[in-house]
Amino acid sequence: MRFGFAARDTIFFPPGKSSNLLRGAFGTIFRKMACAPECPGARECDAREACPYARMFEPSALDGGPSGLVNWPRPFVFRASRLDGRTVSAGTTFSFDLNLFDMRSPAVAYLVLTFAQVAREGLGPGRGRADLTGVWRLGEREEPVSQVFDGQRFLLQDGPAPMEIRLTAEEPVARVKVRFVTPTELKSAQEVSSRPEFHVLAGRIRDRLSTLRACYDEGPLDLDFRAFGERAARVRMTRCEIGRVEVERRSSRTGQSHSIGGFVGEAEYVGELGEFMPYLKAAQWTGVGRQTVWGKGEIAIQPASQ
Numbered sequence: 001m002r003f004g005f006a007a008r009d010t011i012f013f014p015p016g017k018s019s020n021l022l023r024g025a026f027g028t029i030f031r032k033m034a035c036a037p038e039c040p041g042a043r044e045c046d047a048r049e050a051c052p053y054a055r056m057f058e059p060s061a062l063d064g065g066p067s068g069l070v071n072w073p074r075p076f077v078f079r080a081s082r083l084d085g086r087t088v089s090a091g092t093t094f095s096f097d098l099n100l101f102d103m104r105s106p107a108v109a110y111l112v113l114t115f116a117q118v119a120r121e122g123l124g125p126g127r128g129r130a131d132l133t134g135v136w137r138l139g140e141r142e143e144p145v146s147q148v149f150d151g152q153r154f155l156l157q158d159g160p161a162p163m164e165i166r167l168t169a170e171e172p173v174a175r176v177k178v179r180f181v182t183p184t185e186l187k188s189a190q191e192v193s194s195r196p197e198f199h200v201l202a203g204r205i206r207d208r209l210s211t212l213r214a215c216y217d218e219g220p221l222d223l224d225f226r227a228f229g230e231r232a233a234r235v236r237m238t239r240c241e242i243g244r245v246e247v248e249r250r251s252s253r254t255g256q257s258h259s260i261g262g263f264v265g266e267a268e269y270v271g272e273l274g275e276f277m278p279y280l281k282a283a284q285w286t287g288v289g290r291q292t293v294w295g296k297g298e299i300a301i302q303p304a305s306q
Contacts, residue, residue, distance in 0.1 A: 001108075001160065002144060003115055004095040004134045007088045011128030015085035016183070016247035019078040019295025020260060022096060025123060027057050030114045052107040059215065073208070074293045075102035075216045077286065081182050081298060088128070097138065099285050102216040108159040112149045137161070165282045167209070167221070169274040175304035176269050178280065182298040183245045183262030185290040192290075195240055198269045202232035202276050205283040212286060235271030242267065249294060260294045268304045277301075 013021065034053035035045075042048050042058035049062055059072035079097035088094045100106055112135050119130040133151045136144035137160035148160050178201070186193045188200045206228055210221040242265030248257045280301050287297035 001100065001111070001148065002095055002097050002136045002138055003132065004093060004136070005119055005130040006093050006133050007090050007128060007130045009090050009122070009128035009130075010126065011088040011094075011122075011130065012124045012126060013080075013083040013086050013088070014125065016245065016260075017249065018080035018083040018086075018096070019182075020249045021124065022078050022080055022118075023293060023295075025118045025121075026114060029118050029121070030057060030110065033114055033117065034110060052105070052110050055105055056102065056107060056110075072215050073211055075212070076100045077292050077298075078295050079298065080295060088130075090128075093133070094130075097142070101212045101286065103162060103218075104216060106159060108148065109154065112154070139163070140165075163285075165278060165285075167278045167282065169277065171274060173273040173277050174270060176273050176277070176280065177266055177302045177304040178269070179266050179300040179302055180242065180262075180264050180298075181300055182295055183247060183260065183264055184288065184297045184299070185262040186288070187290065195237070196242070196263070196267050198235040198237055198271070198276075199229055199233040201288065202235075202279060203229050205279045205286075205288050208286055208288055208292075209279065209282055231272070232276065235269050235273060235276070237267055238270050239266070239268040241265045260291055260296060262289070262296055270304075 031053050034051060039045050042051065042054040045051060045054065048054040054062060056075060059074060060070065062072070077099050079099065083094060083096060098111065100108070100111070112132070116132040119132050121127070122129045131151065134147060135149040137146045137148055139145040140163065146160060147155050149155065178196070180196070184196070186196060186200050186204050188203070193200050206221070206223070206225065210223070214220040242263040244261065245264050246259070246261040249260050250257050280299070283299055284301060286292070288299060289297040291297070
């Protein structure tokens, strides 16, 4: 979905921190709207399984999740990197995207109402105010295809229809370029990888899609994970131009600083890529790697040079 705003005041989005800023404001206001003042917190709340805040923002507090999964991924990611380092003047417009993966209880109305209130209370270090002017569902080319909210009222009674991406290969592909748009960290064998080798990238995408599906849709992927990884290992990385970006976020709850940095840049891959292309396309919406909820791990697929 795309959330559009008109700024009442000047709003500054710190470099590399737009998604983190939005995530923090969203969590604070969402909890106030969805939870009773006396709520002891999502993990102790007796009503947590029916609570939209717990399901969306603290899903690990829920009971009855996928077997063996302690930390659930949150069912959303922000796409706000275009706001990084930008100063929005009063009277001008801006927008960000939010991709939502919860097919069982999407709570779209709460998202809209929460961000309308976030905008009224103010965004950024200076708490610049804005008005939520519209919300749209996006198509596969990231273009608005239907309006959900016009700034005053909801226009779709049943909420926006979900996008469906089939994970079946449609045609052979021999080369692909992946651009790492925001800081990305990929783990392999419990360590952070210094380079995005294809089998590591494909494996983390596979794991993320399967976990999101297990938590918020029809169950984990029906896939031979080992064989998938073995085929991915046959794909070669022929070019890698990446650089490390250091970004820190400060927790408003604990006051502690945490790194949300990683590598950005491009890598090209050659091999039998047909079966992996739908996974790469899906990862453009879900992100990949660590800390995607803070805006990390955004990728884009482009034609590779010959």
